[in-house]
Amino acid sequence: PLGTFIVGPSGYDQEDLVLVLGEFVIPDPQLPNANLAAQFTINGLSWPHTERLNVTVGQTNRWHVVNGAFAGHPMHLHGIHYRIAGTASVYRSTSIPESEQREVVTEVVDPGTSMTIEWEAANAGNWLFHCHIVAHVEPENMFSVRGLNRADFRHDDTEHMSGMTIGIHASGTDKYATTEEPARKLTMAINQVDGYFGDNPGFAIAFNNAGSSENSPTVPGPPLFLTKEELVSIEVINNLSEPTSIHWHGMELQSYYDGVAGFGGNGSSITPEILPGDRFEGRMKPPRAGTFIYHTHLNDEVQLSAGLYGAMIVSDDTQPFDPDTDRLFVIGLLGETGPVGLRFEGARMGINGSNRHQHQFSTGMEYRLRIINIA
Numbered sequence: 001p002l003g004t005f006i007v008g009p010s011g012y013d014q015e016d017l018v019l020v021l022g023e024f025v026i027p028d029p030q031l032p033n034a035n036l037a038a039q040f041t042i043n044g045l046s047w048p049h050t051e052r053l054n055v056t057v058g059q060t061n062r063w064h065v066v067n068g069a070f071a072g073h074p075m076h077l078h079g080i081h082y083r084i085a086g087t088a089s090v091y092r093s094t095s096i097p098e099s100e101q102r103e104v105v106t107e108v109v110d111p112g113t114s115m116t117i118e119w120e121a122a123n124a125g126n127w128l129f130h131c132h133i134v135a136h137v138e139p140e141n142m143f144s145v146r147g148l149n150r151a152d153f154r155h156d157d158t159e160h161m162s163g164m165t166i167g168i169h170a171s172g173t174d175k176y177a178t179t180e181e182p183a184r185k186l187t188m189a190i191n192q193v194d195g196y197f198g199d200n201p202g203f204a205i206a207f208n209n210a211g212s213s214e215n216s217p218t219v220p221g222p223p224l225f226l227t228k229e230e231l232v233s234i235e236v237i238n239n240l241s242e243p244t245s246i247h248w249h250g251m252e253l254q255s256y257y258d259g260v261a262g263f264g265g266n267g268s269s270i271t272p273e274i275l276p277g278d279r280f281e282g283r284m285k286p287p288r289a290g291t292f293i294y295h296t297h298l299n300d301e302v303q304l305s306a307g308l309y310g311a312m313i314v315s316d317d318t319q320p321f322d323p324d325t326d327r328l329f330v331i332g333l334l335g336e337t338g339p340v341g342l343r344f345e346g347a348r349m350g351i352n353g354s355n356r357h358q359h360q361f362s363t364g365m366e367y368r369l370r371i372i373n374i375a
Contacts (some may be wrong), residue, residue: 002020002022002044002068002234003020003068004018004020004064004066004068005112006018007062007093008198009370013062013152013267015061015062015063016063016064017053017061017062018063018064018205018213019042019043019063019066019067019116019166020043020044020062020066020068021039021040021041021064021065021067021068021069021073021075021109022041022042022043022044022064022068022069023038023039023040023041023043023068023069023070023071023162024038026039026094030133032187033112038136038342039163040069040073040131040136040137040163041164042084042165042166042179043211043341044164046162046163047130047137047161047163047164047165048148048161048162048166049144049164049322050166050168051079051166051197052168052169053166053167053168053169054168054171054173055121055168055169055170055171056121056124056171057120057122057170057171057172057173057174057187058121058122058172058175059120059121059327060118060119060120060121061118061119061120061121062085062109062116062118062188063116063117063118063246064114064115064116064330065103065109065110065114065115065116065117065353066114067109067110067111067112067113068111068112068177069111069237070320071133071136071206072109072110072111073108073109073131073133073136074106074108074131074132074133075106075107075108075109075129075130075131075132075163076105076106076128076129076130076152076249077105077106077119077127077128078121078128078129078247078258078260079106079123079125079127079202079252079253079255079258080105080121080122080252081103081104081119081250081252082103082104082105082107082117082119083101083103083104083117083118084096084102084104084107084116084117084118084119085098085099085101085116085117085118086115086116087114087115087116088113088114088115088116089112089113089146090112090113093279095217099217100163102119102313103334105249105250106249106250107210111288115288121168121172121175122175123170123175123176123177123252123254123255124170124171124172124173124174124255124261124265124266125169125170125254125255125256125258125264125265125266126167126170126260126265126266127168127169127170127255127257128165128166128167128168128260128263129165129166129168129262130161130163130164130165130166131163131164131165131333132323134300135301136163136164137161137162137163137164137165137300138160138161138162138163138300139160139162142350144291145365147291147299150319152194154159155214156349158327159257160298160299160300161358162322166295167234167263170255171350174254175218175252176252176253176254176284176285177254178231178254178257178283178284178288178337179255179318180231180286181231182231182232182233183230183232184209184227184230184231184232185209185232185233185235186208186224186231186232186233186234186235187206187207187208187234187235187236187237188205188206188213188229188234188235188236188237188246189206189217189237189257190203190236190237190238190239190244190308190375191203191204191206191217191238191239191240192206192239192240193217193219193240195254195255196219196307196335197305197306197335198333198335200306200335201306202219202304202306202307202335203213203219203240203296203306203307203308204217204219204221204307205217205218205219205220205221205222205279205283205307205308205310206213206216206218206222207221207222207224214307216329218353219307220302220307220308220309220352220353221294221309221310221312222306222310223307223310223311223312223328224294224310224311224312224313225313225321226284226286226312226313226314226315226371227286227314227315227316228242228286228288228289228314228315229285229287229316230285230286231283231284231285232283232284232285233281233282234273234281234282234284235279235280235282235369236279236280236281237275237279238275238276238277238278238279239276240276241276242299242343243273243274243275243276243298243299244273244274244296244298244299244303244308245259245261245271245273245280245296245297245298246259246274246280246282246294246295246296246297246298246357247259247260247293247294247295247296247369248282248284248292248312249266249281249293249294249295249312250290250292250293250312251286251292251312252286252287252288252295253284253285254283255271255284256269256270256271257271257282257283257284258271259271259282259297260297261273261274261298264347268271269354273298275352277307288314288317289309289314289315289318290314290315291312291313291370291372292305292312292314293309293310293312293372293374294309294310294311294312294313295308295309295310295312295374296308296309301319304333304374305333305334305335306335307332307353309330309332309374310330311330311370311372313317313326313328313329313370322368325365325366325367325368326367326368326370327359327362327367327368327370328352328370328372329351329352329369329370329371330351330352330353330372330374331350331351331371331372331373331374331375332350332353333348333349333350334348334349334353334354334355335348335374344374349375350368
């Protein structure tokens with residue numbers, strides 16, 4: 001049994017939304033070396049059965065996210081930053097003054113705690129709010145619900161997702177529209193390198209300016225450097241033997257380019273999978289400088305462990321990227337381990353694609369460390 005109660009009126013309004021993160025655990029003989037399977041839920045339901053929320057661009061949405069599950073959950077909101085307006089534990093509830101509220105795109109909610117968040121949709125279309133632990137949204141890790149098999153849990157009943165996820169539809173006019181001609185055009189080629197991780201392939205990425213020779217692909221992908229307020233077009237070329245889709249994590253952009261195949265977009269214009277041998281053009285005009293991530297959003301358990309991710313750095317005059325003093329540390333998996341549903345048990349971890357990575361520093365020099373954990 002799991003529920004929540006709200007003590008008001010301070011810090012709560014009848015229009016507020018309460019989202020309870022939950023977990024059902026049952027025996028599952030299909031899982032090797034384990035006898036439990038978990039179904040992760042929001043308000044007692046798992047995607048694609050969770051409710052669809054309707055909001056308007058510009059309206060302030062206030063949510064109370066309560067974690068009644070056994071694990072901490074990093075909750076990620078696509079397409080917009082949200083503000084942490086309050087926190088609570090079993091002991092106390094704390095409101096945070098507006099001047100001290102942090103803006104985030106992903107925040108961990110520990111077991112037995114809650115957070116109050118506020119946000120405004122900047123662009124119209126479909127968006128996701130979900131846990132960013134792959135095993136908590138991966139269809140192969142879920143037991144059957146309402147007669148559906150594991151493989152049937154996909155984005156909006158058609159693609160790869162399940163579990164602790166809700167969908168949001170925002171109506172209105174886009175704030176971050178990209179109708180003008182891009183100031184910069186790039187290609188992002190994704191290539192399969194067989195046998196890169198023992199018996200498993202690696203997925204290598206190379207960026208190049210349109211019209212120039214292609215750089216050498218790397219596993220995981222190289223950093224993508226962008227400029228604040230500069231519109232960029234990135235044509236993703238899928239040279240893999242399976243479909244993929246790229247999500248620009250933390251980027252405020254139009255829903256169609258957000259990378260959630262089968263769900264992102266607006267109306268009849270829905271983001272497609274990037275099929276083998278196909279291409280997809282994404283556009284974005286970063287409104288803020290900072291450290292972000294690009295990563296696959298399709299068949300995540302396989303493609304993330306194969307290296308389909310990388311750092312995304314947005315610079316401006318106040319936050320330039322200096323290769324001498326800015327150091328990137330991207331923590332990720334080094335290949336698959338184990339059968340479906342247990343790939344991450346005992347998985348090898350690495351930094352910047354290696355578990356023998358070294359950095360040289362000089363005494364007396366100030367450095368900026370940019371640390372990303374995609375694992």
